[in-house]
Amino acid sequence: MKYTATYDMMEAVRNTNEWMGATARAFASNPVWGLAPNPAFKMLSAWGRVTERSFARMVIKPDWGIRTILGDDGRDHLVSTEVVVPRPFGDLVHFRVAGLESRSRKVLIVAPMSGHYATLVRSTVLSLLPDCDVYVTDWHNARDIPVSEGKFDIEDYTLYLVDFLRHLGPDTHVIAICQPAPLALAATAYLAEEDPAAQPKSLILIGGPIDPDAAATDVTDFGRRVTMGQLEQFAIQRVGFKYAGAGRLVYPGLLQLSGFMSMNAERHGKAFTDQIYAEAMGTAGEHDAHNTFYDEYLAVMDMTAEFYLSTVERIFKNGEIARNAFTVAGRRVDIGAVSSVSVMTVEGANDDISAPGQCVAALDLLTGLPEAKKARHLEPGAGHYGIFAGKSWRNNIRPLVLDFMDASAAPEAGSDAAAARPAPRRARRA
Structure with a gap:
């Protein structure tokens, strides 16, 4: 897996999901759908907002946000x-x-x-x-x-x-x-x-x-189950052409994140499902508990x-x-x-x-x-x-x-x- 193409493919998948979320949000939020109210459009728009934000956070370094x-x-x-x-x-x-x-x-x-x-x-x-x-x-x-x-x-x-x-x-x-x-x-x-x-x-x-x-x-x-050879073969990739570290061997943040999420997949799945419903019902907020936690949790870096x-x-x-x-x-x-x-x-x-x-x-x-x-x-x-x-x-x-x-x-x-x-x-x- 130590190829630039593999790293760029993961970035392409992330970018595509972010685009799909933005597209769904824009499409389902069009005022024309107000002529024929349907909860499906609210759900699609909510899914788009949550998806776009989630995948966008993965490549953004959070700000400290400590002002006073x-x-x-x-x-x-x-x-x-x-x-x-x-x-x-x-x-x-x-x-x-x-x-x-x-x-x-x-x-x-x-x-x-x-x-x-x-x-x-x-x-x-x-x-x-x-x-x-x-x-x-x-x-x-x-x-x-x-x-x-x-x-x-x-x-x-x-x-x-x-x-x-x-x-x-x-x-x-x-x-x-x-x-x-x-x-x-x-x-x-x-x-x-x-x-x-x-x-x-x-x-x-x-x-x-x-x-x-x-x-x-x-x-x-x-750590005991996986050999160093297996770890190097399947976890290490080369940074793609998009970044200053192009060619550097890294353990990618996106790969780490998939491991983090899989450890508690059921809990994370429920959290995102609940957030989509909250967005559809209008009870979600820009800085609610879900966004505060996942804005940080999803922001990962390569080692x-x-x-x-x-x-x-x-x-x-x-x-x-x-x-x-x-x-x-x-x-x-x-x-x-x-x-x-x-x-x-x-x-x-x-x-x-x-x-x-x-x-x-x-x-x-x-x-x-x-x-x-x-x-x-x-x-x-x-x-x-x-x-x-x-x-x-x-x-x-x-x-x-x-x-x-x-x-x-x-x-x-x-x-x-x-x-x-x-x-x-x-x-x-x-």
Whole structure:
């Protein structure tokens, strides 16, 4: 399947469906049909609107959409984004809040590179902005990166995180969500050996596959079932002529999306059927729950082939992070070398992507870290999305994370300042 024609064929199918939706919407919405009212035209127009919007979203990078936040002074403060460290495969982006006093917590959110854009963590960013100075890793769509920029695999990803942390300084708190959790742990360990002064204050790992074998899911079962040869043959394609990355080998976003949808096909089918009926009845809205969710969910990006294949082979199949055998440029990164960074893991009891047990395994690898600097939290009833963006995050997990950051930034126990400081509410210690 590593042919440009295959990639272009998938794009042609998407484009055709978008055109069919637009055609159905325009045809069935013609005022002439008002002369002979028939519910069939309303249904056809509704189907067209939903179909056109859905297929159009697949090639559009969502906007952050964060315009203002409410400050402690009761005023709205304008929010703007700026790239502070540009890189070919991803930038370090800063959310600048105008007129808001400097916030003591500097936070780097490591967004996942797993098929969706960094805007997937929009609500996480929004929830932290009033209390934190927020930075985010904004990964680029591989289809837009010329072949001349070279490769990008999990070792390059790790070194990107190392560079970002060096730029931000040692007073940084890192939140790694899902896919980047093992690589954020590796980057911290890399700094512990190579540049201890650049280590972050704390590392919060949320729903990440540190040890995929700790608890089976559909994702881990797929990793065991498919050989690397099969994966390379059937999942990898070359970017078509339409984009700047023409000729680059990628795991296409459209192919990823088909996999995402098939995992919960019945639920997605019902959601779209209900939305078509809502459109026909006039009860749907531009920013209703369906459109808000699927505008983000359907916006997918290509990953470089080497990043996708190395993730499957080295993280899931070989378990290099779980065995503390991960290497960068031929040199082993010893996770046990981390001795001063406070580390917290967060898992959802109902997470079917990174099941409970996969993320908390990080604490056992941190053999050089005192137990007092480790914490874990298991959120009852929460799924994968809920532990970083849903009600569970807002009401329960976020306060624990902020308290953990404050505790990690406090003076060491035994000092006069520490003795005088009240102990914050914390997650359960490991």
